[in-house]
Amino acid sequence: MTLPAADAWSTLLERARLELPEHVVQAWLGPLKAGDYDGTTLVLTAPDSWSVEWNESKHGQVLEALAPQCFGHPVRIRFTVEQERVSRAQMDLFAPRAGGYSAPTTQHNTVKQATLNERYTFDEFVVGKSNELAAAAASAVAAAPGKAYNPLFIYGATGLGKTHLMQAIAHEIRAHNPNCRITFITTEQFTNDVITSIAKRAMADFRRRYRETDLLLVDDVHFLGGKETTQEEFFHTFNAIYEAGRQVVLTSDRPPSEIPRLESRLVSRFEWGMVADIAQPDLEHRIAILRQKAHADRLEQAIPDPVIEFVAANVQANVRELEGSLIRLLAYASLRNRPVTMDLARDALRDKVRSSTEARLQRPSRHDRLRTIQQRVAREWGVTAEGLQAKSRSRAVTVPRQVAMFLARELLGLQLVEIGQAFGGRDHSTVIHSLDRVSSSLRGDAEFRARVERLRETLRTDA
Secondary structure, three states, rough: OOOOOHHHHHHHHHHOOOOHHHHHHHHHHOEEEEEEOOOEEEEEEEEHHHHHHHHHHHOOOHHHHHHHHHOOOOEEEEEEOOOHHOOOOOOOOOOOOOOOOEOOOOOOOOOOOOOOOOOOOOOOOOOOOOOHHHHHHHHHHHHHHOOOOOOOOEOOOOOOOOHHHHHHHHHHHHHHHHOEEEEEHHHHHHHHHHHHHHHOOOOOHHHHHHHHEEEEEOOOHHHHHHHHHHHHHHHHHHHHHHHHEEEEEEEEEOOOHHHHOOOOHHHHHHHOEEEEEEEOOOOOHHHHHHHHHHHHHHOOOOOOOOHHHHHHHHHOOOOOHHHHHHHHHHHHHHHOOHHHHHHHHHHOOOOHHHHHHHHHHHHOOHHHHHHHHHHHHHHHHHOOOOOHHHOOHHHHHEEEEEHHHHHHHHOOOOOOHHHHHOOOOOOOOOHHHHHHHHHHHHOOHHHHHHHHHHHHHHHHHHH
């Protein structure tokens, strides 16, 4: 009588513990599950394709050599990815799996879509202070496209999750309305489509295809700057979609008012709805991101919490670098056949640790930098830094206070609440109003813009 698959795997696993180091068993064999056993072949399912490849190369022969001792006859070991994981989003930690991306599709009356990444969903997005406004706005757009926050403009540095949120909107809307005409493109693709359509004298078809979409998502719109013909077509495309009550979502590495050589009419339209930024995650947020990634791929046992906290403390640039450091750490441990420990993490990430330490020694604290911003702005406008925190609403103090808030937001990535507290305990609505006033003045007042630019460059140099 053939043993149940689970019993067969349990028996073989216990035998393997006598031959292999415990950390290897916990990290690589422990996450495996018994899939099927017919007496001659034992199928083991792994969380991801990288685990399958690693176990096949490192542990397959060992397990097959132990099988006769457990069952009295040879048994072939076969590894495969769990079916549930094949269709489920997972992190970029391992090699891309088959079916991990939605293939480009062509729908009736819509542009051919760029590839959507199946793991870029709201469930896989870790919300923290640095991105909560953008995440909330994206969720609102997905729930009521064309009604809430239209357009939605998300900006921030590379690798912080702008494209993730944009694609999460597309996935959510498509799940509730499969017939929705969705167009997800980069600005480069839009520009190339304009050029090709002009060359083929097919602009009428180009305009029809873009303007009849229900959801237009455009990545990296800062690349529109300086492209006059492309901006002209984008302006009319935007108007057609917006006036029809359909949704537009845009991402950029900077706010609309700071995109160089972008026409003012596009700047104003990009600011019609919600402009939300994503800043660098703080320590607690980075820890939460790494824990979520480890949990998603069942690596909690392989990566102790102190190591996760160590990585989060020393890798601060963006989410992609966080994930890349985790890949590097696991590969380093595997190649040396050692468990993931603090000593191994320090060795594997020694360049990150050195850079982080040097940066901490050289860079002033955010509190000191905020104080510097207040002092420089106050000096420029001939007031005191203490006056920026006072309750006075006179124009002599209000304008520099708003500028200092704007620069604190831009240069330090402070949250609205943090800025309000630093300027006399003002609420977030006052901070938002201040940021909007400065953005508007930057567009319409050349002298004011030059003044702020001079301050900005000085502060950046000092940082």
